[in-house]
Amino acid sequence: MQGILLVNLGSPKSPTAKDVKPYLGEFLMDERVIDMPYILRYLLVKGIILNTRPKKSAEAYSKIWWEEGSPLIVISERQQKKVQAKVDIPVALAMRYGEPSIKTGLQELKDKGIDDVLMIPLYPQFAMATTETIDVLAEEVRKQYFPQMKVTSFPAFYNKKEYVNALAHTIQNHLEGYDYDHIVFSYHGVPERHIRKSDVTKGHCTIDGTCCQTASKAHDFCYRHQCLETTRQVVEKLNIPADKYTNSFQSRLGMDKWLQPPTDATVNGLAERGIKKLAVVTPAFVADCLETLEEIGMEAHDEFLKHGGQEFRTIPCMNDDDMWIDAMVTWIKEWQNR
Ligand SMILES: C=CC1=C(C)c2cc3[nH]c(cc4nc(cc5[nH]c(cc1n2)c(C)c5CCC(=O)O)C(CCC(=O)O)=C4C)c(C)c3C=C
Ligand SMILES: [Fe+2]
Ligand SMILES: [Fe+2]
Numbered sequence: 001m002q003g004i005l006l007v008n009l010g011s012p013k014s015p016t017a018k019d020v021k022p023y024l025g026e027f028l029m030d031e032r033v034i035d036m037p038y039i040l041r042y043l044l045v046k047g048i049i050l051n052t053r054p055k056k057s058a059e060a061y062s063k064i065w066w067e068e069g070s071p072l073i074v075i076s077e078r079q080q081k082k083v084q085a086k087v088d089i090p091v092a093l094a095m096r097y098g099e100p101s102i103k104t105g106l107q108e109l110k111d112k113g114i115d116d117v118l119m120i121p122l123y124p125q126f127a128m129a130t131t132e133t134i135d136v137l138a139e140e141v142r143k144q145y146f147p148q149m150k151v152t153s154f155p156a157f158y159n160k161k162e163y164v165n166a167l168a169h170t171i172q173n174h175l176e177g178y179d180y181d182h183i184v185f186s187y188h189g190v191p192e193r194h195i196r197k198s199d200v201t202k203g204h205c206t207i208d209g210t211c212c213q214t215a216s217k218a219h220d221f222c223y224r225h226q227c228l229e230t231t232r233q234v235v236e237k238l239n240i241p242a243d244k245y246t247n248s249f250q251s252r253l254g255m256d257k258w259l260q261p262p263t264d265a266t267v268n269g270l271a272e273r274g275i276k277k278l279a280v281v282t283p284a285f286v287a288d289c290l291e292t293l294e295e296i297g298m299e300a301h302d303e304f305l306k307h308g309g310q311e312f313r314t315i316p317c318m319n320d321d322d323m324w325i326d327a328m329v330t331w332i333k334e335w336q337n338r
Contacts, residue, residue, distance in 0.1 A: 001089075001114050002335075002336060003091070003112065003114030004087070004091040004092065004118050005091075005092050005119040006092070006120050007094045007120065007122060008072060008095055008123075009027075009096055010023065010098040010099075011072045011073050011098060013098070015061035015062035015070075016058050017058040018054075020058045023097060024049070024050060024054060025046070026097045027097045028050075030097075032128040035128065035191075063298065064294045064297075064298075071287070071293060075287035075288060075320065078319070079286075079324075080092070080093040086326075087329060087332050092105040096133060102134070102138050102141050103145060106146050107145075114149075115149050116149075116150050117149060119138055120331070120332075124163055124226075124283060125187070125226035126223060127190050130284075134153070139151070158226035160327075162326070162330050163327055164230065165237070166326075166327045167281075167324075168234050169321070170315065170316070170321055172238060174316065178277065178279065178313055181278065182278055183240065183244065183245045183281065184246050184270070185227075185230075185231045185234075185247045185283060186300075187249050188249070188285070189251055191259075192259060195222060195259070198222065198223070199222065200220070200221055205218055205224070211225075212224050212229075227283070228247060234283070246266055246270070248262060248266040250262070250291065250295055250300075263295075264300060267300045267309075268304070270309070271303075277313075278311070279312075279314075280312070282296060286324065292314065292316075
């Protein structure tokens with residue numbers, strides 16, 4: 001019998017340092033997030049980051065927390081319920097870090113008699129820290145606890161027409177009546193090293209500006225290519241001219257070189273260049289979360305105004321918009337009828 005598992009990143013249980021600490025510990029000890037040898041990662045995460053970051057992160061989380069809980073979790077639950085209402089097989093929800101875990105989600109499906117699962121990692125663009133880490137953990141959990149189950153992972157959907165159409169529709173909706181000067185496509189960043197590690201050709205991804213526009217097998221697993229391609233398809237659909245948009249990468253952590261250009265410098269630079277009305281969209285997230293509501297909606301917003309900008313509009317994620325729900329429903333029905 002068939003069933004669906006939607007998987008997103010996860011959130012702490014509450015916006016307190018006490019609950020943020022174990023969540024960040026699990027997240028940052030993932031070798032596909034901080035890709036250092038175990039001992040070094042342990043010393044960095046447990047010895048340094050977890051001593052200072054939980055308090056700072058908890059303060060940020062408390063600014064965006066909803067009465068019902070973490071926006072990321074609450075929105076993911078809404079997505080799950082809406083998808084469930086439109087398909088005739090069970091749909092469960094899981095998180096890569098924290099609760100409900102992938103094991104809990106698969107158990108919920110098993111209890112309903114499911115042995116054939118389509119797992120949809122809720123990340124449009126492939127990265128070690130997105131689709132890959134979910135695939136690897138789900139396979140470990142399946143092997144250990146549910147060896148009779150078949151779990152098929154839905155690949156990154158950065159260029160699938162249903163995602164691009166739903167994203168373009170959300171952008172258009174939220175730009176209505178806003179005579180913006182410029183729009184920034186801000187993707188979550190990753191260290192450049194992650195792109196090289198995922199390069200199956202072992203050489204294509206030089207990250208020198210043009211590799212991502214030159215056709216290559218590497219692009220099936222190149223986060224940078226997939227981000228740029230999502231933007232290319234959306235701006236083509238919405239007829240946004242080349243001088244009216246910029247790609248950037250947010251949320252840098254640590255000393256490594258991350259994908260360029262950074263969102264904060266990009267937004268501030270646009271204000272300094274005389275852009276007055278800015279819009280920012282965050283296509284790497286399908287649900288609003290700390291990174292969209294606080295880092296963009298509050299921090300980047302304030303900085304834009306401080307640097308001379310006049311109006312800043314954060315375009316919400318697709319969240320539980322019907323077109324996005326229908327995109328997932330289409331993929332599920334295609335899989336059911338394969
Ligand atoms: C080395 C660190 C990190 C990598 C690599 C990374 C990749 C990555 N993350 C997301 C999506 C989300 N990240 C979120 C929060 C968050 N991310 C990091 C670090 C890395 N992410 C940290 C430390 C945090 C926690 C908050 C903080 O302390 O700043 C979130 C928000 C979760 C929420 O509860 O709202 C999301 C979503 C992607 C897509 C990605 C790679 C492409
Ligand atoms: Fe992150
Ligand atoms: Fe590339």
